[in-house]
Amino acid sequence: MNNNTEITAEKMFTETDIGRRNRLIENVFKVFFFIMTCLMILPLLLIIGYLFYKALPVLSLDFLFKNPEDNMRAGGLWAPFLGTIYLVVVSLLVAAPIGVFSAVYLNEYARENWFTRIVNLAVVNLAGVPSIVHALFGVGAFVLFAGLGESILAASLTLAIMTLPVIIASTTEALKAVPMSFREACWNLGATRWQTIRRIVLPNSISGILTGVILQVSRAAGETAPIMFTGAVFYKAIAEGDIFAYNIIDQCMALSLHLYTISTQVPDVTEGIPYGTAIVLVGSVLLVNAAAIVLRVYLRTRKRW
Amino acid sequence: MKFLRICFSFKGRINRAAWWLLNLPICVIFAVSIFIFDSHTQITIGTIPLLILVWIHLAVSAKRWHDKNIPTFWVLFHFVPLIITIILFASPLFAGSWIFFHLINIVLLINVFWLIYELGFVKGAEGSNQFGPDSETSSESVIDVYISLCGISSIIFVFGIFFFVFKEGAGFLFSGLDIWEFLTSEEWYPTSLNNKRYGTFALILGTFSVTALAMLIAVPFGLGAAIFVSEFCSPKLKEVFKIVIEFLAAIPSVVWGFIGLTLMNQMIIKVFNAPIGLTMLNGGIMLALMSVPIIVSIAEDALKAVPDSYREAAEALGATRWQVIYRVLLPAAKNGLLAAVLLGAARSIGETMAVLMATGHSVNIPLGPLNWIRTLTATIAAELGEVARGDEHYQVLFIIGVLLFTITFIVNLIADLVIKGIRQS
Incomplete structure (x- = not known):
């Protein structure tokens, strides 16, 4: 009897053939999936490294603060860079309030019914509309119908509508993270719905909202198709160093469109310049994204509930 | 009141x-x-x-x-x-x-x-x-x-987008355009002097073939990465991977197009000994890299949504991690995974700049991955700048816009219904 138990215990802790095979399979799949994940990450490093390596000869501060010269075959990025900033800022001013309040509506006001479902569906679909269709919409609605012409304003409004879902999504996430008990406590003190939102919900979700706004900036900065026909032009000379050089009812250059132009439409561009433009564009977008990530991590460390 | x-x-x-x-x-x-x-x-x-x-x-x-x-x-x-x-x-x-x-x-x-x-x-x-x-x-x-x-406002914008794009193209859609020919003819000669033909079949085929190729590459990698990140990863490594995926998603499409035009172009020429590297394969790889982040994040959400009690029950029965994934998680999360693939595909269909720059942009019925193609989106982007307002060609481009809107709308709608399906059950 005693002897017998010992043998069973020994058997229990030695691995059976099936167990060994299963462990092997598991490890094989684990490594396999790990490699897959890495193969996805590799291109990111490869691309940034490649762009940076190719751009190295032209990168300097002058590159950023000089206008394109010689039919865009040489020179810097000042005009397109400033244009992108204009487009991003104006679109942000439009998209941020609408997006944040839209999320407030969905999260704090809307009841669970068919109408709310349709609103949610509309947000999802707005995010899924192809960028070139947004461009067509911008041409039809802002450039022609509203009579804005091809201008920074028309392009920014198009970008704002296109990037609205980004802000709505992350603001909704941030608002959902505020515990219901906070709101209930506030209501019980006699506060109205708006007072609760204003004093409790928004202050407690401000970092998440900011993350959404930052992501909107990075998205808007990189878009090309929606601004191509609504306000961005191939070439426009402006004063170097003057940050008020553009007028918002006038056209502008933009980094993304500039990259497209010099890499496909202009012959004999100085070797490094398209790469330099690409690395400036990628660099600014990733920098903005990194800011959002840092903000999110910071928020998590000081979360009080 | x-x-x-x-x-x-x-x-x-x-x-x-x-x-x-x-x-x-x-x-x-x-x-x-x-x-x-x-x-x-x-x-x-x-x-x-x-x-x-x-x-x-x-x-x-x-x-x-x-x-x-x-x-x-x-x-x-x-x-x-x-x-x-x-x-x-x-x-x-x-x-x-x-x-x-x-x-x-x-x-x-x-x-x-x-x-x-x-x-x-x-x-x-x-x-x-x-x-x-x-x-x-x-x-x-x-x-x-x-x-x-x-x-x-989102509802208003979605309707507004459809309305204004439709409005610009409506005149020709109802008066002169043969819709059957528009959808099935492969002859796209909008600028021909005496015989203008607006057949988008080759363009539609281009869009769908490059999307299919992109999905063929992106789906295994995306789902694999989602499974790894959600099931095998330590929390710290998970954080790193998520940041990298976010960065991958943030790279602007015009930069992907530029990579296709330069790096990928040379690689394809070298590897396949092809005369030119701007092909469907090039565009497909670019689109795959662009849609992988969406697939990963939505698929990971779907896996995360499977209750932990499922995993615990399976492990209590002696299942290994892989058996849990294969027998329990994948069947339980299959709707979410399907939605991830659909949304990734919708992203590929709607992508403009990358395919405009990387696929060669020439009207062609694609026969293999080394053919050059042209997509619906790229056609609008390339030609809208060169047409006169109110022109037939101009209106046709807007009709293509309506077609694209409809396609992505349907795909998104299906994805949404599939996701809602899991939530209800």
Whole structure:
């Protein structure tokens, strides 16, 4: 009897053939999936490294603060860079309030019914509309119908509508993270719905909202198709160093469109310049994204509930 | 109802916030209408809406005066500059002299600043007065209406997008375009001098073939990465991978196009010994890299949504991690995974710049991955800049836009229904 138990215990802790095979399979799949994940990450490093390596000869501060010269075959990025900033800022001013309040509506006001479902569906679909269709919409609605012409304003409004879902999504996430008990406590003190939102919900979700706004900036900065026909032009000379050089009812250059132009439409561009433009564009977008990530991590460390 | 009363009634009280909230949009509308409608004919068309705005402005201001316990007729102060102008016009003494203009300007400025100060900055009387109860929360119904408007703005925008794109193309769609030929003919010769043909079959095929190729590459990698990140990863490594995926998603499409044009182009030429590397394969790889982040994040959400009790139950029965994934998680999360693939595909179909730059952009029925192709999106992007407004070609490009909108709308709708399906069950 005693002897017998010992043998069973020994058997229990030695691995059976099936167990060994299963462990092997598991490890094989684990490594396999790990490699897959890495193969996805590799291109990111490869691309940034490649762009940076190719751009190295032209990168300097002058590159950023000089206008394109010689039919865009040489020179810097000042005009397109400033244009992108204009487009991003104006679109942000439009998209941020609408997006944040839209999320407030969905999260704090809307009841669970068919109408709310349709609103949610509309947000999802707005995010899924192809960028070139947004461009067509911008041409039809802002450039022609509203009579804005091809201008920074028309392009920014198009970008704002296109990037609205980004802000709505992350603001909704941030608002959902505020515990219901906070709101209930506030209501019980006699506060109205708006007072609760204003004093409790928004202050407690401000970092998440900011993350959404930052992501909107990075998205808007990189878009090309929606601004191509609504306000961005191939070439426009402006004063170097003057940050008020553009007028918002006038056209502008933009980094993304500039990259497209010099890499496909202009012959004999100085070797490094398209790469330099690409690395400036990628660099600014990733920098903005990194800011959002840092903000999110910071928020998590000081979360009080 | 309460909102309408605040807008139009001359009775009751409101606070400063409500005054600002209603007057600022009125100012913006006035400014925009002056900016847009500079010719006189259009101003006459806009008179009635503008008069309504003036009414709202007066009603709101009257209620603000009430709030300070001041009777309604003080809104007449809004007309002081107007009255002075009329008097000065009527009197022969001042007509035409420069003092006349300066006087009016000074009166106008003083009047405006005084009114803004009194109505916008001075607090109302506390407690109730002869005009009504305390006004402290009167701005809330205005705020509620604004928030609701923002909330439904997405619906308005989606309809607006369809409406305006459709409107630009509608003329030709109903009068001259043979829809059957538009969808099934492969002859895309919009600029031909004597025989213009608008067949998009090759373009549709281009879009779907490059999307299919992209999905063929992206789906295994995306799902594999999602499984690894969600099931095998330590929390720290998971954080790193998520950041990398976010970065991958943030790279602008024009940069992907540029990579396709330079790096991938040379690689394809070398590896396949092809004459030119701008092919469907190139575009497919670029699209795959662009849609992988979406697939990973949505698939990971779907896996995360499977309750932990499923995993625990399976492991309690002695299943290994891989058996848990294969037998329990994948079947349980299959709707979410399907939605991930659909949304990734929708992203690929709608992508413009990358395929414009990387696929060779030449109308062609694709036979293999090393053929060059042209997609619907790229066609619009390349040709819209070169057509005259109202032209047949111009309208056809908008009809292609409607087609794209419809395709992505349907794909997104299916994905949404699939996701909602899991939530209900």
